[in-house]
Amino acid sequence: xxxxxxxxxxxxxxxxxxxxxxxxxxxxxxxxxxxxxxxxxxxxxxxxxxxxxxxxxxxxxxxxxxxxxxxxxxxxxxxxxxxxxxxxxxxxxxxxxxxxxxxxxxxxxxxxxxxxxxxxxxxxxxxxxxxxxxxxxxxxxxxxx
Amino acid sequence: xxxxxxxxxxxxxxxxxxxxxxxxxxxxxxxxxxxxxxxxxxxxxxxxxxxxxxxxxxxxxxxxxxxxxxxxxxxxxxxxxxxxxxxxxxxxxxxxxxxxxxxxxxxxxxxxxxxxxxxxxxxxxxxxxxxxxxxxxxxxxxxxxxxxxxxxxxxxxxxxxxxxxxxxxxxxxxxxxxxxxxxxxxxxxxxxxxxxxxxxxxxxxxxxxxxxxxxxxxxxxxxxxxxxxxxxxxxxxxxxxxxxxxxxxxxxxxxxxxxxxxxxxxxxxxxxxxxxxxxxxxxxxxxxxxxxxxxxxxxxxxxxxxxxxxxxxxxxxxxxxxxxxxxxxxxxxxxxxxxxxxxxxxxxxxxxxxxxxxxxx
Amino acid sequence: xxxxxxxxxxxxxxxxxxxxxxxxxxxxxxxxxxxxxxxxxxxxxxxxxxxxxxxxxxxxxxxxxxxxxxxxxxxxxxxxxxxxxxxxxxxxxxxxxxxxxxxxxxxxxxxxxxxxxxxxxxxxxxxxxxxxxxxxxxxxxxxxxxxxxxxxxxxxxxxxxxxxxxxxxxxxxxxxxxxxxxxxxxxxxxxxxxxxxxxxxxxxxxxxxxxxxxxxxxxxxxxxxxxxxxxxxxxxxxxxxxxxxxxxxxxxxxxxxxxxxxxxxxxxxxxxxxxxxxxxxxxxxxxxxxxxxxxxxxxxxxxxxxxxxxxxxxxxxxxxxxxxxxxxxxxxxxxxxxxxxxxxxxxxxxxxxxxxxxxxxxxxxxxxxxxxxxxxxxxxxxxxxxxxxxxxxxxxxxxxxxxxxxxxxxxxxxxxxxxxxxxxxxxxxxxx
Numbered sequence: 001x002x003x004x005x006x007x008x009x010x011x012x013x014x015x016x017x018x019x020x021x022x023x024x025x026x027x028x029x030x031x032x033x034x035x036x037x038x039x040x041x042x043x044x045x046x047x048x049x050x051x052x053x054x055x056x057x058x059x060x061x062x063x064x065x066x067x068x069x070x071x072x073x074x075x076x077x078x079x080x081x082x083x084x085x086x087x088x089x090x091x092x093x094x095x096x097x098x099x100x101x102x103x104x105x106x107x108x109x110x111x112x113x114x115x116x117x118x119x120x121x122x123x124x125x126x127x128x129x130x131x132x133x134x135x136x137x138x139x140x141x142x143x144x145x
Numbered sequence: 146x147x148x149x150x151x152x153x154x155x156x157x158x159x160x161x162x163x164x165x166x167x168x169x170x171x172x173x174x175x176x177x178x179x180x181x182x183x184x185x186x187x188x189x190x191x192x193x194x195x196x197x198x199x200x201x202x203x204x205x206x207x208x209x210x211x212x213x214x215x216x217x218x219x220x221x222x223x224x225x226x227x228x229x230x231x232x233x234x235x236x237x238x239x240x241x242x243x244x245x246x247x248x249x250x251x252x253x254x255x256x257x258x259x260x261x262x263x264x265x266x267x268x269x270x271x272x273x274x275x276x277x278x279x280x281x282x283x284x285x286x287x288x289x290x291x292x293x294x295x296x297x298x299x300x301x302x303x304x305x306x307x308x309x310x311x312x313x314x315x316x317x318x319x320x321x322x323x324x325x326x327x328x329x330x331x332x333x334x335x336x337x338x339x340x341x342x343x344x345x346x347x348x349x350x351x352x353x354x355x356x357x358x359x360x361x362x363x364x365x366x367x368x369x370x371x372x373x374x375x376x377x378x379x380x381x382x383x384x385x386x387x388x389x390x391x392x393x394x395x396x397x398x399x400x401x402x403x404x405x406x407x408x409x410x411x412x413x414x415x416x417x418x419x420x421x422x423x424x425x426x427x428x429x430x431x432x433x434x435x436x437x438x439x440x441x442x443x444x445x446x447x448x449x450x451x452x453x454x455x456x457x458x459x460x461x462x463x464x465x466x467x468x469x470x471x472x473x474x475x476x477x478x479x480x481x482x483x484x485x486x487x488x489x490x491x492x493x494x495x496x497x498x499x500x501x502x503x504x505x506x
Numbered sequence: 507x508x509x510x511x512x513x514x515x516x517x518x519x520x521x522x523x524x525x526x527x528x529x530x531x532x533x534x535x536x537x538x539x540x541x542x543x544x545x546x547x548x549x550x551x552x553x554x555x556x557x558x559x560x561x562x563x564x565x566x567x568x569x570x571x572x573x574x575x576x577x578x579x580x581x582x583x584x585x586x587x588x589x590x591x592x593x594x595x596x597x598x599x600x601x602x603x604x605x606x607x608x609x610x611x612x613x614x615x616x617x618x619x620x621x622x623x624x625x626x627x628x629x630x631x632x633x634x635x636x637x638x639x640x641x642x643x644x645x646x647x648x649x650x651x652x653x654x655x656x657x658x659x660x661x662x663x664x665x666x667x668x669x670x671x672x673x674x675x676x677x678x679x680x681x682x683x684x685x686x687x688x689x690x691x692x693x694x695x696x697x698x699x700x701x702x703x704x705x706x707x708x709x710x711x712x713x714x715x716x717x718x719x720x721x722x723x724x725x726x727x728x729x730x731x732x733x734x735x736x737x738x739x740x741x742x743x744x745x746x747x748x749x750x751x752x753x754x755x756x757x758x759x760x761x762x763x764x765x766x767x768x769x770x771x772x773x774x775x776x777x778x779x780x781x782x783x784x785x786x787x788x789x790x791x792x793x794x795x796x797x798x799x800x801x802x803x804x805x806x807x808x809x810x811x812x813x814x815x816x817x818x819x820x821x822x823x824x825x826x827x828x829x830x831x832x833x834x835x836x837x838x839x840x841x842x843x844x845x846x847x848x849x850x851x852x853x854x855x856x857x858x859x860x861x862x863x864x865x866x867x868x869x870x871x872x873x874x875x876x877x878x879x880x881x882x883x884x885x886x887x888x889x890x891x892x893x894x895x896x897x898x899x900x901x902x903x904x905x906x907x908x909x910x911x912x913x914x915x916x917x918x919x920x921x922x923x924x925x926x927x928x929x930x931x932x933x934x935x936x937x938x
Contacts, residue, residue, distance in 0.1 A: 008933065015930055018923040025916035026399075029232035033207055037229045066221065067857050089729050093864055106871070108729055109759040121757070122729025143217060181937070228851035234909075381937045389931045393924060400920050407913045410849035 046133075049082060049141045050074075060096020060103070065141060069093050070130060072141060075114055076101060080134075082141045083116045083127040094127070103127065177383035182368035187257035189394050190250050191360075196395045197247035198353070200402070201285075204240040205342065212292070214338035216331030219294035220416040227413060238406035244289060246402070248282055248432050255279060259489050262476065263366035269471040271359040274352050276468055281349045286430055288341040294334060299417030300427045302337075303329045308440065311453045330419055369476075434503035435496045436460060463492075550580035552589030553597060568669035571677075577630065584608065584616045610651060610660045614639060617661040641741035648741075657698070659742075664688060680739075683721055685732035686712055708733075711790035731757070747780045754782040764874035777810070784809075794870060796832065799825040817876075824873060827885055831866060834892045835859070841899035848906055855898030862891035 047070075049063045055074040062085055063070055071085040073096050083103070085093045092107040102119070103112040110121030117126045133140045161167055179188065211230055213222040226233035255275060258264060264272035291302045306329060310320035325332035371378045381387055429437050439460065443452035450458070466473070474485040549555060551569060558566035569575050574583075582589050586603030588596065598604040608616055618639035620626050627636050638661075642648040647658040664680055671678035679688045690709035692698050699706050712718040712733070720730035736745060736753050745753050755762025765771055765781065774781055785798070785806050798806045799821040811817035838859055842852045865888040872884055 011926065011930060011933065015923075015926050018919065018926055022396075022916070022919040022923045025912075025919050029235055029912075030207065032231040033233060033236055034210065035231065037231065067853065089726075092867065106760040107867070108757045109755075122726065124728050224851060224853065228853070234849075234851075379937070386931070386934055386937065389927060389934070393927050393931070396920055396924060396927070400917055403913055403916060407909050412849070413851070 046140050046142045048138050049132075050080075050139045052134075052137045052139065055080075055139075058098050058101065060098075062093065062095070063141075065130065070141065071096065071103065071127075072132070072139065073103065073114060080132040080139055081114055081116075082130040082132050083112075084130065085127075087123055088118065088125045088127065089122040174384045175382070178380035179365055179383055179387045180367045180371075181379045181381050182371070184257065184261050184368070187253070187261070188365060189391060190254040190257060192391045193394060193398055194247055194250045194254055195353070196398060197243050197250060198349070200243045200399070201240065201247065202346070204236050204243065205346075207236045208240060209342065214292065214335055216294060216334050216417075219292060219334060220413075223293040224413055227411070234410050235403075235406050238409075238411040239402050241411040242402050242405045242409075244286055245431070246398070248286060251279055251282060252432075256489070256493060258366075259470070260486065261366060262369065262474070262482070262486075264471040265474070265476050266471070267363055268359065268366060271356060271363070272471050273468060274356045274359065278349065278352050278356060281345055281352065283432060285341060285345050285349075286432060288337040288345065290430055291334065291337045292341065293413060294417050295414040296417050296421070296424060297414050297427065299329065299419070300423045301429050302333065303423075304427060304437075305429060305433070306333075308436075308453065308457070311451070311457055313454065328419070428503065428506075431500060431504065435499035438499045438503035438506070467492075549575045550578050551575065552580060553592045554581040554585075554587065554589050556592065557594055565668050568666070572668055572670050573672055574670060610656045610658070613660050613662050613667075614642065614648075614651070618642075638740040641738070645738065645740060645742045646744075657701075659692065663692075664739075682727050682730075682732045683725060685734055686718065686722065689733045708789045715789060715791045716793055717791060729757075747778065750783055751781045758782075761871055761874045764872065768874060768876040770876050773810075796825050796828040799828075799873075820876065820878060823878060824881070827881070828866075828869070831869075831885070831888055831892070834889075834896075835862070835866075838892060838895045838899060841896065841903070845899055845902035845906065850902040850906055852898060852902055855895045855902070858891045858895035858898065862888050862895065865891060 047063065047065050049065075049070070049072040050061055055061060055072070057074050057078045058076045060071055060073045063072060065082075065084065069085040070082060071094060072080060072082045074080055083094075085095075087094050087105040087107065087110055089105065089108060089110055092105050094103050094105045094110075094112065096102075097104040097111075100111070101114065103114070103116070104110070105112075105121070105123065108122045110123040111119050112123065112127055113119050115126070116129050118124065129144055131142045131144050133142060158167070179185070208226065211222060211226045211233065213219060223237070226237050228234075230236075258272070258275070287302075287305060291298045306320050306323050309323065310316045312319070321327070323333070323336065324330070325336050367378070428434065440453055440456045443456040445452050447455035470485060474482050476482060549569065551566070555566050555569065569581075580589055581587065582602075585608075586605050587598050588602045588604075591597035591599075605612070621634075622636050622639045624636050627634055642660075643652065647660065650658045651660060666679060671681075673680050675681060676684075678684065686709055693704070694706050694709040696706045713722060717730050720726040721732055724730070734742065735756075737743065751762050751766060762782075771781075774784060786794075802808070805821065805825075807817060807821035811821065838855070842855050842859070845855075846852050865884060869881065869884045869888060872880055875881075
């Protein structure tokens, strides 16, 4: 009788131990999951594109809106406009031309005005516009609602 | 095991026993038995379904920690879960796989109950509540499919809700409410999210409770043959014999989920764009494939009805018959029983064939 | 002598045809348009149309869609005659100024009569230029016509005679994608061109070029150039060497700017090399390839630069660095594809690849500065993006390994647990 009891006891020990170990392999991922990752979340609805002081009037800057390149322009009158920076012709990244006060695609000399309208060259349609919000000194850009 | 009174476990038990009728519960548990008939293996699938549901609750809650249910952010938040959150891929893939396995195991459970004729008196309500549970699970699957807001899900939802709109009179309003407008748009997503994480879980909990309560009250169905030959009757104690075996199956199921999640992680595809044309090869999830395929074979018009309307009418009629099976076959006429059983086989073959055809189409 | 003669002739023609042209503006252009849609009898042309619809010469049918018909201009404007007379003899009688088929010279003066009249066009089609005829006389076609060569293109050769459509009408022969084939009707016809000292393979070459493919296959109507975009339309002529950088630079402005600022611009001028065309060719312009540079015999740069020279060294630098950049792309692509096939999310890696590709495209443009430091800066940017993409790919594969290791550990633990539970089940008291 006694050795049987002992065997059962050992078995229970093993059962408890391995349950514990296995539970660890379940709990560990869950705990890790709950710790937020340090990187900024990829899901963007608003991006801080620039600060007021950083951009002089009549200048432009490329920034990342989510995964896409975007262009923020400070117009000569000091106000801001933002667009997705992909040219509607062949997807090159556009830039701001201070000398012409227009948005320019270097690939085939396409021009957009500061409303994003394609005004000359190959681009078939306007740039996709984004919305600009000011918050103190910061310029935030969101999707067009 | 030690029985010494100093053992803190025992002390806690004694404390509880002093306040709650634990003894009665233990007594009940000791006497709970499970019949060991020729189909005893199939009994495990009810429990497996339950276990998978618990996994869904767990992983679902975890996913909600990061998921953002709006059209602007849903896709990227799911990508964030899969790509950036530690073990996010695991939680998401387990959630997706467990959903599929659960519906599969519920189907097995339902057909095993059917072929064992366990739906008969006094278990009619257990059968009906089970059908409601299946419907709820399909609703879970349909609403959950849209949540990653990818192209495939977007268009599958469009097609799926279109089918709802075919129902005469009430179809259009239901479709309108489901979609949150004329079309599937960003307004549809919060609605599906609410259904998926609030309404359906609440209903499911109520119906699971009812389903289990009925089983508890009436015990598990015993093979018909035992009535004539009581000497063949054989049972095993629920605790610990059946419970241990069930536990073993649960553990194996969980490991299968982990293997599936590692080797076939849930895909994300590309983000839905309501203004883009539908891509080729839009298909619903496999458990809707047979319905989808069936409706495809409908002619354009049947009498005064449109083909799809007629198809839905047939499906509804079949579904109603399936619900009424406990009353159709009460076990009084062997011929009716035989017809019902053959019909069951035919339905199984029919559904499998259509699903297969839908899959290869 | 001839130069004086041509303008004089134009003046004379304009003066002549001024009598014949339609002086009256249509009373109600809108109603006219509507009428044009409803039936032939409402079109200007009067009795001429009545007969010509049945003669089977097709003229009246073509006239249905003609912009001039819709503008209320009748047959008599170009052909004279009396459109009121139902009898053809009477309609074409002496004194009506009737003239059947117009000669090429007559066509230019007939069209030019209205189209170069600023006052006349200002009222009817204000946005249309009025310098077509003036330009035409500067074109090779015009110059030859003046010399009496009638096999050259004039207005009707390209625009058609009785079914003239607007340029942006896709059915018009001068709609951009239709232009190459239209020019080719003569220019690709070796027999027809045999008396002119000019090749006939331009159309063939053009259709295989980047421009031809973009226009004819990708239908990039706004972007890709047809024949006229480089040669001019009414003033069609082979561009002079000096004009080439400006012509290509109309679209490839940054390339032109870089080139003109590079040490190669004065060197090309000295050697009378045709700037862009010297390296890229003209009608058969294909995508550039890295092998073009380098110091191998046959490479573009070797045309002028001997092996070992400074220019040749630079060419070698370009070809080697671009080669390695391209090779890196292949490695990255293979890596990311492998990771993606196994279900890993590599979108961030792909973003870096995309950024590097944009950089490579810019680097290819920067070649035109022919400066090593300028290129080095861009190449650093490219290689940074490529390195980041590689890192993403390796990280994804590493994560995949980690996943499998984790799964193995958890499975082992589970196996242990399973065995123990199985043993436990065996030790349970036997079922009664």
